[in-house]
Every structure is written in C-alpha cells, then in structure tokens.
Amino acid sequence: MHETLPEFEMIARLFAPMAGEGALGLLDDAACLRPTPGHDLVLTKDVLVEAVHYFAEDPPADIARKALRTNLSDLAAKGARPVGFLLGLGRSPALDTEWLTAFAAGLAADSRLWHCPLLGGDTVRTSQPFLSITAFGEVPAGRMVPRQGGAPGDALFVSGTIGDAALGLQLRLRPDLPAARSLAGPHRTFLLDRYLRPQPRLALAPVLLAHARAAMDISDGLVGDADKLGLHLGREIAVEAVPLSPAARALVAAGPDLLDCALTGGDDYEILAAVPPEKAAAFEQDALQCGVPVVRIGTLLREGSGAVWRMGTGLERRFARRSFAHF
Amino acid sequence: MHETLPEFEMIARLFAPMAGEGALGLLDDAACLRPTPGHDLVLTKDVLVEAVHYFAEDPPADIARKALRTNLSDLAAKGARPVGFLLGLGRSPALDTEWLTAFAAGLAADSRLWHCPLLGGDTVRTSQPFLSITAFGEVPAGRMVPRQGGAPGDALFVSGTIGDAALGLQLRLRPDLPAARSLAGPHRTFLLDRYLRPQPRLALAPVLLAHARAAMDISDGLVGDADKLGLHLGREIAVEAVPLSPAARALVAAGPDLLDCALTGGDDYEILAAVPPEKAAAFEQDALQCGVPVVRIGTLLREGSGAVWRMGTGLERRFARRSFAHF
Numbered sequence: 001m002h003e004t005l006p007e008f009e010m011i012a013r014l015f016a017p018m019a020g021e022g023a024l025g026l027l028d029d030a031a032c033l034r035p036t037p038g039h040d041l042v043l044t045k046d047v048l049v050e051a052v053h054y055f056a057e058d059p060p061a062d063i064a065r066k067a068l069r070t071n072l073s074d075l076a077a078k079g080a081r082p083v084g085f086l087l088g089l090g091r092s093p094a095l096d097t098e099w100l101t102a103f104a105a106g107l108a109a110d111s112r113l114w115h116c117p118l119l120g121g122d123t124v125r126t127s128q129p130f131l132s133i134t135a136f137g138e139v140p141a142g143r144m145v146p147r148q149g150g151a152p153g154d155a156l157f158v159s160g161t162i163g164d165a166a167l168g169l170q171l172r173l174r175p176d177l178p179a180a181r182s183l184a185g186p187h188r189t190f191l192l193d194r195y196l197r198p199q200p201r202l203a204l205a206p207v208l209l210a211h212a213r214a215a216m217d218i219s220d221g222l223v224g225d226a227d228k229l230g231l232h233l234g235r236e237i238a239v240e241a242v243p244l245s246p247a248a249r250a251l252v253a254a255g256p257d258l259l260d261c262a263l264t265g266g267d268d269y270e271i272l273a274a275v276p277p278e279k280a281a282a283f284e285q286d287a288l289q290c291g292v293p294v295v296r297i298g299t300l301l302r303e304g305s306g307a308v309w310r311m312g313t314g315l316e317r318r319f320a321r322r323s324f325a326h327f
Numbered sequence: 328m329h330e331t332l333p334e335f336e337m338i339a340r341l342f343a344p345m346a347g348e349g350a351l352g353l354l355d356d357a358a359c360l361r362p363t364p365g366h367d368l369v370l371t372k373d374v375l376v377e378a379v380h381y382f383a384e385d386p387p388a389d390i391a392r393k394a395l396r397t398n399l400s401d402l403a404a405k406g407a408r409p410v411g412f413l414l415g416l417g418r419s420p421a422l423d424t425e426w427l428t429a430f431a432a433g434l435a436a437d438s439r440l441w442h443c444p445l446l447g448g449d450t451v452r453t454s455q456p457f458l459s460i461t462a463f464g465e466v467p468a469g470r471m472v473p474r475q476g477g478a479p480g481d482a483l484f485v486s487g488t489i490g491d492a493a494l495g496l497q498l499r500l501r502p503d504l505p506a507a508r509s510l511a512g513p514h515r516t517f518l519l520d521r522y523l524r525p526q527p528r529l530a531l532a533p534v535l536l537a538h539a540r541a542a543m544d545i546s547d548g549l550v551g552d553a554d555k556l557g558l559h560l561g562r563e564i565a566v567e568a569v570p571l572s573p574a575a576r577a578l579v580a581a582g583p584d585l586l587d588c589a590l591t592g593g594d595d596y597e598i599l600a601a602v603p604p605e606k607a608a609a610f611e612q613d614a615l616q617c618g619v620p621v622v623r624i625g626t627l628l629r630e631g632s633g634a635v636w637r638m639g640t641g642l643e644r645r646f647a648r649r650s651f652a653h654f
Contacts, residue, residue, distance in 0.1 A: 007652065022370075027558065028474040029401040029543050030371040030464075035362040043349075044357040045461060047415045047449045074356040086372045088415065088459040122374045124457070132415040132449075132459035134372060137357075147355040216356050231354065325334065 005097045007123055014104035020084050020117025031119035033084065033136065041083075042137040042144055044074035046219075050092075050129040055172070060099050061106025062196050063131070068110050070219065071135035072200035073269040077217040079145040079209035080137025082114055082202070087121035088132030095129055114202060139209065149214030150230035150274035152302040156237060157283065157294040159201050159271040161245040162222050166265020167258060168195030179255025187247035194245075198269035203290040208273055211283040215273040221264035222272070224323020226298075227307050229272055234305025237298030239263075240312045266324040274300055332424040334450055341431035347411050347444025358446035360411065360463065368410075369464040369471055371401035373546075377419075377456040382499070387426050388433025389523050390458070395437050397546065398462035399527035400596040404544040406472040406536035407464025409441055409529065414448035415459030422456055441529060466536065476541030477557035477601035479629040483564060484610065484621040486528050486598040488572040489549050493592020494585060495522030506582025514574035521572075525596035530617040535600055538610040542600040548591035549599070551650020553625075554634050556599055561632025564625030566590075567639045593651040601627050 005014075011026050019025065022032045035041055048067045050056050068085065075082050087107075095103075111117060116135065139145075168191035171180055180188070201217075208215050218225045226237060242263065244252065252258050273294070275283045280296065287294040309317040332341075338353050346352065349359045362368055375394045377383050395412065402409050414434075422430075438444055443462065466472075495518035498507055507515070528544075535542050545552045553564060569590065571579065579585050600621070602610045607623065614621040636644040 024473060024475065027555070028405075030369045030405050030407075030471070032405075032466075032471045033368040033370055034468065035366075035368060037364065039362075041360040041362060041368065042357045043360055043413060043446055043461075043463075045413045045415050045447060045449050045459075047417065047451045047459065049417065049451050049453045052452055078355075078357050078359075080357075086370060086461055088372050088374045088461075090374065090376065090457060119370060120372060122372050122459075124374045124376050125379055126376045126457065127455045128453050130417060130451070130453065130457065130459075132372075132374060132457075134370075134413055134415075134461040136370075139359075141361065144357070144359045146351060148351065228354070 005100055010100060014100060015118060018108040018111045018118045020119055022084065023119045026120060036138055038141050039138040040141050040144055042075055042078045042080040042139055044071050045134045046070040046074065047130060047132045058196060060103035064103045064106035065110045066198060067131035067133050068107060069198045069200045070269060071133045072114055072116065072202060073198065073217040075135055075137035076200050076202045076205045077215045077271050078137065078139065079143065079205045080139045081205065082116035083136050083138055084117050084119040085133055085135040086119055089121065089123045090126035090130035091123055092127055092129045143209055145208050145212050145215045147214060147216045147229055148231060150233060150300050151213060152233060152300055154213055154274040154276055154300040155280040155296050156235065156298040156300060157273045157275055157296050158243065159204060159292050159294045161243045161248065162268055162270060163248045163262025163265065164191050164194035164245050165198065165267035166261050167248055167251050168192045169265065169267065170261055179251055179258055182254060183251055187250050190245065190247040195267060200269060201271050201292050204271055204287060204292045207283065207286045207290060210286065211275050211279040212273040213276055215271055218268040218270050218272050219266055221266040221323035222268065223264045223319050226272060227322065230274060230300055232303055234301035234303065234307065235298055236301060236308045236310060239309050239317050241295065241297040243295045260319060264319055264321055264323055332427055337427060341427060342445060345435040345438045345445045347446055349411065350446045353447060363465055365468050366465040367468050367471055369402055369405045369407040369466055371398050372461045373397040373401065374457060374459045385523060387430035391430045391433035392437045393525060394458035394460050395434060396525045396527045397596060398460045399441055399443065399529060400525065400544040402462055402464035403527050403529045403532050404542045404598050405464065405466065406470065406532045407466045408532065409443035410463050410465050411444050411446040412460055412462040413446055416448065416450045417453035417457040418450055419454055419456045470536055472535050472539050472542045474541060474543045474556055475558060477560060477627045478540060479560060479627055481540055481601040481603055481627040482607040482623050483562065483625040483627060484600045484602055484623050485570065486531055486619050486621045488570045488575065489595055489597060490575045490589025490592065491518050491521035491572050492594035493588050494575055494578050495519045496592065496594065497588055506578055506585055509581060510578055514577050517572065517574040522594060527596060528598050528619050531598055531614060531619045534610065534613045534617055537613065538602050538606040539600040540603055542598055545595040545597050545599050546593055548593040548650035549595065550591045550646050553599060554649065557601060557627055559630055561628035561630065561634065562625055563628060563635045563637060566636050566644050568622065568624040570622045587646060591646055591648055591650055
C-alpha cells in the first residue's frame with residue numbers, strides 16, 4: 001500500500017535541494033561549518049515525536065515547519081542568527097513517498113524563509129515517527145543572551161500573545177469543549193493555526209542582543225518557564241498584564257478555567273526576556289519597530305522572594321500545574 | 328512498576344556531571360560553543376533506535392557508548408578532534424531510573440574517555456526508545472578529510488578488522504547458526520563484543536589529516552560503503568586482502584557463505600581511506616605508530632571503471648546485497 005522511498009533517492013531528490021554549502025551535497029559522513037571569526041556558535045536541539053508534539057494527521061509540511069521553528073525559536077531567544085541545521089528523521093512505513101515529498105517541500109520553504117540551510121542528518125526506521133533537529137546560530141563572541149541572567153529590578157517582557165497554541169490544542173483534543181461552542185469561526189481558525197504553525201521570533205534576536213540581560217523561549221507554558229529564567233532570583237508577575245489575543249480572550253471569557261491552560265499549556269514559542277529598567281523603553285520601542293510587540297508583565301526580585309503571580313485585586317493567583325511535563 | 332525519573336531531576340543528577348563549559352549547566356535553551364580560531368567545525372548526527380540498532384536487553388551503559396561512538400567514528404574519519412555533543416533521548420516508560428542511571432554512567436565514562444563533553448539536548452516521551460546524538464569536532468580550516476575526494480591510483484586502506492560486528496550480530500540473531508557450533512568461546516565473546524562496543528578510531532584522525540585524500544567510516548558494510556568513497560571514480564579491491572580477525576576467519580571457515588555477511592553487514596566503525604601512492608608507506612607506518620593498524624585492500628581507478636571485487640583466482644566476486652539498508 002505504502003510506496004517506500006529508498007534512502008539514497010530520498011536524500012538526492014528531496015533533501016539535497018535545500019542543502020547548504022557545508023553539507024557537501026549530503027554525500028559525506030559529516031558537514032563542515034566555517035564559523036564567522038569573532039563569533040560563538042549557539043547549538044540547540046528540539047525533538048518532536050508523533051502523537052506527542054503533533055498529530056499524525058497534521059499536514060506533513062506543517063510538521064516539518066514546526067520541527068524547524070521550535071529550534072529557531074531557541075536561537076531567537078539567544079539573540080542568534082541561524083546558520084544551518086541537521087535533520088534526524090525517524091521514519092515509519094506510513095511516511096510514504098507522498099508524505100515525504102510534502103514534508104520536504106515544507107522544510108525547504110522554511111529553510112529558505114529563515115536563511116537556514118540543511119547541513120546533514122540521518123534517517124532511521126522506527127514505529128513511532130520523530131524529528132530530531134539540531135540547529136546552529138551565531139552571536140558575536142561572548143554575547144549569547146543567557147537564560148540564567150537578569151538582576152533584581154529587571155523588567156520581565158513577553159513577545160506576542162500567550163496561550164493561543166495551548167487553547168488551539170484544547171480545541172483539537174476536546175471538540176465538544178463547552179466554552180468553544182459559541183467561539184467565532186475566525187477565532188477558532190486563529191487558535192488552531194497558532195498551535196500548528198509557531199512563529200519563531202528571529203526578528204527580535206538583535207533587539208534581545210542589544211537590550212536583554214536574560215531570555216528564553218516559552219515552550220512548556222509561561223508560568224513554569226518563567227520560574228526557569230534567572231532561577232536563583234524571585235519574580236512578581238501581574239496575571240492581567242499577560243497579553244492575550246482577542247481569540248484567547250473570547251475563549252477564556254466563555255470558560256474562565258481555561259486561563260490556566262493558556263498560562264501553563266505551552267507551545268507558545270514566544271520570548272520571555274529580562275531587561276534592565278533603564279533599557280525597558282528602548283527595548284519596547286525597538287521590538288515594535290521590528291514587528292514583534294512586547295509587553296511588560298512583571299519584575300525580577302531579589303533571591304528568595306519566590307515567584308508570585310498577582311491578580312488585579314492584589315491577591316495571589318496560584319496554579320495547580322505550572323507547565324507541561326513529559327514525565 | 329517502573330519508577331519514573333522527572334526530567335529536571337534526571338538532568339541535574341545524571342547529565343549535569345558530564346556537561347562541558349558551553350553547556351551552561353544544562354539550564355539554558357541552547358549551548359554556546361566558542362570555535363578555536365582558524366578551525367572548521369565538523370558536524371555529525373547518527374540516530375540509534377531500539378530493536379533496530381541495538382537490543383532492548385543490551386546493557387544501558389553499552390547502548391550509551393554505542394550511541395556516542397558511532398558519532399565519534401564519523402569525526403575520526405574526517406580527521407577531527409571531538410569538542411562536544413548534544414543528546415536527544417526518546418524515553419519509553421521502560422527506561423526507568425535504574426536504566427537511566429546506568430545509561431548516564433556509561434555515557435559519562437565515554438564522554439571523559441574521548442574528551443567530548445555533553446553540551447545539551449532534549450528528552451521526549453516515545454514508545455520506541457531512540458538516541459539522537461549530534462557530535463562536534465574541529466579540524467584546521469579547510470582540512471576536513473572529505474568522502475568525495477581521492478584520485479585514480481590512490482591506495483584504498485581499511486583500519487582494524489572487518490565483519491566482526493556483523494558476525495557478532497548473526498550470533499545473537501541466530502543462536503543455532505550451524506557454522507557457530509564449534510566456534511571457540513573466546514572467538515564468540517570477541518565477535519559479540521565487537522557488535523556491542525564499537526571502537527571509534529580517533530587515534531587515526533591526525534594520520535588521516537596528514538596523508539588521506541578521502542575517508543569515511545564503515546557503518547553499513549564495507550562493500551556498499553566502498554562504493555560511496557569518491558563516488559565518481561572506479562575501484563578495484565582484493566577480497567582476500569580485507570583484514571579479518573582470527574574469530575571472523577574461524578567462523579567464515581566453518582560457514583563460507585558468512586563472508587558475504589562480514590563484507591556487507593556493517594557496524595564495523597572502521598575507517599576506509601584513499602591515500603596517494605607516494606604517501607601510502609608513511610600512512611601505514613604512522614597508523615601503526617598510533618595503535619591502529621591499516622591494511623591496503625585496493626586502488627581507486629579512473630571514472631567509469633566500476634567497482635570490481637577480485638578474488639585470488641583473478642575472478643570477480645559479486646555480492647547479492649552490497650550493504651545494510653533501512654528502507
């Protein structure tokens with residue numbers, strides 16, 4: 001039933017066209033990367049597994065884009081410019097020629113869009129398909145924006161809007177979700193799209209390099225991820241300051257308990273950054289200028305102050321579960 | 328039944344101890360690698376899947392070592408010095424705390440042995456466990472030993488002995504293999520060990536850098552892999568010149584059809600290299616000096632001469648299957 005594409009032919013026909021110079025035509029044991037003098041290399045690896053990180057029935061081109069973009073999101077958070085990626089592909093028999101062709105087309109389009117050529121990889125046989133991408137970026141030497149930075153008093157910013165993807169996932173997992181019954185069609189489409197097609201905030205990378213003292217991408221839920229930025233410090237965050245899209249706002253209004261899902265569900269691929277107070281205004285302005293609005297949601301506090309999420313009433317908001325966990 | 332180790336605890340307790348400086352304590356989105364000025368970075372990715380590349384019942388420490396060593400073998404073939412690796416781990420519920428602890432111990436031991444620190448990675452949930460390692464090495468700029476090099480007249484060398492691992496795998500897959508009935512115990516142990524614990528030929532890397540015009544590691548079987556070195560050229564190889572261990576020799580003597588398995592089965596992780604004739608003697612001598620004997624098995628020929636495997640009788644030897652194929 002399924003036509004199986006031989007590995008050599010798959011590489012030559014589908015992957016070689018998106019290969020960069022250092023890939024040596026994908027005909028070598030390894031790739032060769034010449035670093036730009038005076039720069040550090042930023043390395044990141046995000047693995048996506050079918051039925052865990054995406055649905056088997058998702059369009060293969062979108063699965064490819066998601067696999068690359070979750071990695072590019074990490075590079076963006078570090079202030080890095082992408083220079084290439086390696087692809088590890090776990091193939092089941094169901095990934096036939098048609099699937100692989102559509103997958104490669106999506107990957108090639110994104111590879112061009114983000115100026116991130118394929119450098120090499122490996123394909124293996126498996127029962128549960130997976131995508132293991134390693135992406136490489138560059139920053140001027142010593143300038144990578146760390147996650148364990150920041151200082152008491154730094155402003156905490158997030159990019160874009162939070163919770164859309166987690167709510168989009170709920171719409172797929174629970175088609176009869178009561179709160180979604182009266183959700184407008186365009187809102188539904190928007191949330192589903194945010195789950196399926198994350199937007200890596202690479203436009204923000206130079207702005208983070210210029211102003212941020214710490215940054216990370218939000219992939220496992222804002223509440224839990226915020227705990228991990230400047231681990232040793234405390235923080236206070238205003239629940240109502242967290243930017244929600246009109247679609248998320250509409251859905252949460254119809255089902256207030258969905259706010260927890262939005263704030264802890266993950267798959268946002270937005271940026272959380274700590275910016276010194278004297279640079280906050282410039283950060284906000286530069287971010288807007290490059291097309292990625294950022295919003296201040298809180299402040300880093302001195303060590304030992306804990307992580308407090310505050311409601312408009314002044315009361316503390318607590319969460320049963322802070323983030324997505326695999327185990 | 329199985330105790331599940333939370334991701335954060337697993338990273339802090341098991342993986343952080345083998346982390347390199349650029350890993351930032353495994354507490355960041357990404358790792359930071361400062362390339363040595365005047366060097367190129369060599370990138371390689373080999374993925375291992377349970378029940379495809381290893382047995383679920385193999386000792387976890389050996390699985391870890393194999394996953395790292397298959398990657399180090401690629402670096403060795405390129406003449407590179409390892410500088411670090413990223414680990415993608417697909418965890419099933421069966422990989423409990425005990426398993427993970429043994430796995431990490433094996434990985435840490437090898438990480439030290441080969442001076443190749445852990446830089447980062449990702450852990451995900453899956454039904455069929457896998458290990459997706461990306462390893463990084465360095466070579467002086469422009470000096471990576473390519474696979475698509477070599478010139479007509481170059482001598483073809485292989486390191487170590489060929490076929491041991493493929494025969495060892497046969498011993499495991501076919502416990503009642505007639506040819507193995509009278510195989511001496513130490514021979515059996517040797518072949519099983521060669522399958523379980525590949526030896527990356529990193530000691531040979533500087534020798535390859537100094538003398539080889541092309542090189543690759545042999546992972547999918549010598550016959551098929553030899554086709555891929557200097558793809559555009561022809562080659563003639565003497566079947567009897569291929570170095571076999573005493574154990575392989577004994578097993579093949581008892582079952583002559585197993586020679587095909589030895590030459591096409593794969594998992595050798597030895598080096599195949601093309602060396603200009605005027606450097607052949609020095610290559611052989613330097614290799615011996617660094618503890619990795621190499622043997623000349625043939626010669627590269629001009630384009631269009633095909634790939635001929637010649638027996639002592641002068642007759643051509645043909646192979647039904649040239650190498651291991653996933654698809």
